[in-house]
Amino acid sequence: MLDLIKRLPSLKVTTNNKHVYFHCSANVFIVVLACYYCLVINIPFIEGAFTAITALNSFSWLFLLSVPLLLMCLLVLFFSLLSTRWLLKPAAYILLVISSAALYGSVNYGVVFDYSMIQNTFETDGKEAMSYLNPQLIGFLMLFCAIPLFVLNKVKINFNRPHQELLSRSKLVAGCLVLIALVVVNFYADYAATGRNNRILKKELIPFQYLTSSYKYIRDQWLYKDMPFKQLDTNPLLVKPSQTRVTVIMVGETARAENFSYQGYPRNTNQYTQPLGVHYFNNVASCGTATAVSVPCMFSAQPQVAFSRRDTDNQQNILDLAQSAGADVLWIDNNSGCKEVCNRVTTINNEAIKTPNNAAFCQQAHCYDEALIAPLRRKLANLSHANTVIVLHMMGSHGPTYFQRYPEQFKQFTPTCDRSDIQNCSSTQLTNTYDNTIAYSDYVNSLAIAQLNALPDNIEKSFLYISDHGESLGENGAYLHGFPYSFAPSGQTHVPLYIWADHTNQGITNTCIAQANPTQSLSHDNIFHTLVNLIGINTLTYQQNLDVLAHCQPITQLKHHSEVIL
Known part of the structure; x- marks a missing residue:
């Protein structure tokens, strides 16, 4: 030879x-x-x-x-x-x-x-x-x-x-x-x-x-040369600075709307939040198909059509505006970071949540999302400001190791795909495992809402859940996420959104939220402006037409903040 x-x-x-x-x-x-x-x-x-x-x-x-x-x-x-x-x-x-x-x-x-x-x-x-x-x-x-x-x-x-x-x-x-x-x-x-x-x-x-x-x-x-940091509003104000208000924002991970009971999915994947009366919006599009795009985008005032990660990283986002207005802002992370969104606010990262109290939830590389509840509980027990904003960043349904996202007792749908080479599992196994992650995330959300419900009636309290992007589960040979947006299947871009507010609130109540049209066409573009209203910020960046809750408590955009009636 x-x-x-x-x-x-x-x-x-x-x-x-x-x-x-x-x-x-x-x-x-x-x-x-x-x-x-x-x-x-x-x-x-x-x-x-x-x-x-x-x-x-x-x-x-x-x-x-x-x-x-x-x-x-x-x-x-x-x-x-x-x-x-x-x-x-x-x-x-x-x-x-x-x-x-x-x-x-x-x-x-x-x-x-x-x-x-x-x-x-x-x-x-x-x-x-x-x-x-x-x-x-x-x-x-x-x-x-x-x-x-x-x-x-x-x-x-x-x-x-x-x-x-x-x-x-x-x-x-x-x-x-x-x-x-x-x-x-x-x-x-x-x-x-x-x-x-x-x-x-x-x-x-x-x-x-x-x-x-x-x-x-x-x-x-x-x-590129470093960009100067851009302030979108040099003087944002709280609409009612003396009113005690807590807003919890749960950022879901890789949750696709098609697998939510609220969306008409035949499986009961939302059994824990359904009794709580959350209001679900079933026509919501993500800004991107990956966390690195969608998370910065949803907290930014930039619309998707003009979104630039470089620009967004160097200007105020909704958390910056809330903090500048006088709110106490906290980001609690159980994921791989906030993608620069929380750089200027207090942060508890995914290592810091591994406390002795969370030992039962942190016996692997990543903690189960229940580990987010303990720091949330501590924060709610020690409110230092009248207006508090808490963001919880879930590990959610991140693949390919879906089976590692929920404890054994939450293995509701079987048989499961207990491996990372998910392409070698059957469609049934893969779907079962993914659905278990959705159901477990729903359970964690119900725990967060329960923590808010336990607060006194004189505290305004609200909860917003939104996923960053969806996921492909083998349809047409596609798995995971991150596809180019123009070619991505709807499973990667159609995301769940639901909002809850206490019925005793003076402004935005659960009754009022229920009056919103659940089928209206929404996207991550609406999140910034809805949060402006939910948190209660008077800022020149607010656009009422993009606020899902404008019918409950519209915030008048004033040219001079001194005109705000406190």
Whole structure:
């Protein structure tokens, strides 16, 4: 076999202390690497492209076959840019590791690594990342990463003199450009039509998509100059500063509306809050499909169409305005952080909630969400301000380890999927496990409302629950979340929202909330302005038409805060 390999052009084999090394020119290395990326790493893209093309009423087989040819030429051009003596092989090592991980995500979960997914990846924590570790991932990386890396380590690239390499590479690049030109001339209309109707395809290209998205994220977060902090209102005021008021905001995680009883789901996943009379809104859209986008967006005055994480991080949000107006604001986290939202208010992070009192809920990497109730109870027992705002950030239904989100006694629906490689569970098992997380979150919400209900009648109290985004549970081969918003299924963008207020309140009561239209079209854009009213802030940023509760207690937007009637 070695004799046969040695006869191949541009490829030589040597042995050194019983180690076999393959010698080849840089051009051969680039072409072989491009072929591997084209035919193996980009399997999801090739499969998607072939499916889209063959679904057409009429198509050309030449057009179909031109797709891998065009992709291979583009990959050759890309690797040619890296083809210097000291860069080509190290870059090949690094890209192979990252691309193999991206391929795993694409094949098993259907995810694409656009800007929001890269942002989610950069901003996740180690515990969340480890939840994806499973035997299938290890086996996959052994096959598509470890073995190719071993082969790559056995390759010795023979570089010629600089001018010879430049001439040789120029010929290779020129040949690829000619092939690309031939494809474009003959099939431009076909590519244009297919691209318009299947825009997600280009987001599946590895490594182009994740490299482009990573560059944009790094540019936005680290390369731009620091922005000055923008105050949206320099003098927000509490409408009734002497009135004792407590507002609890529960930020759900990965809860999709389709699995809520309130939404018409046949299973009883809201049995704990239903007796409490919460008012549910069944037509609510999220701002994004990942926590890193949706959480900053829902607390921001920026609408989704103009949302910029960079701008939002550098201006007042609803918590800043509440604190500036004189409210006591506290963020309690059982997730991977507040995504910069709570930077300027008092925070209890997910490590700080691991107290002896919560030992029963914190026996794993993440605490169960019941661990949020103890710090909530302590805060309510020691109210230091007339107006208090408390945000509880749940772990909720975050995957893929759904089975770790609820205690054993809340395993209501069985059989369950007690593993992280959820694509290998049956649809029934996966749905059961996910539904258990929804039911448990509902239980935690009922505990939070019970804490508010226990407060004296002279305290105004209200509760708002909203999820950051939804989740895919294997529909059409899609799992988890973080898909590009324009392509995301409704399961990832349709989120639950419900509000509760005490019937003894002077302003916003549960009776008044019940008069709101439950089917009105809402989104995360409404949360900021609804919270302005719920908390009771007079601010120039308020837009009454976006306030879900404006019919209960409209806040007049005044040009001069001195005109506020206290």
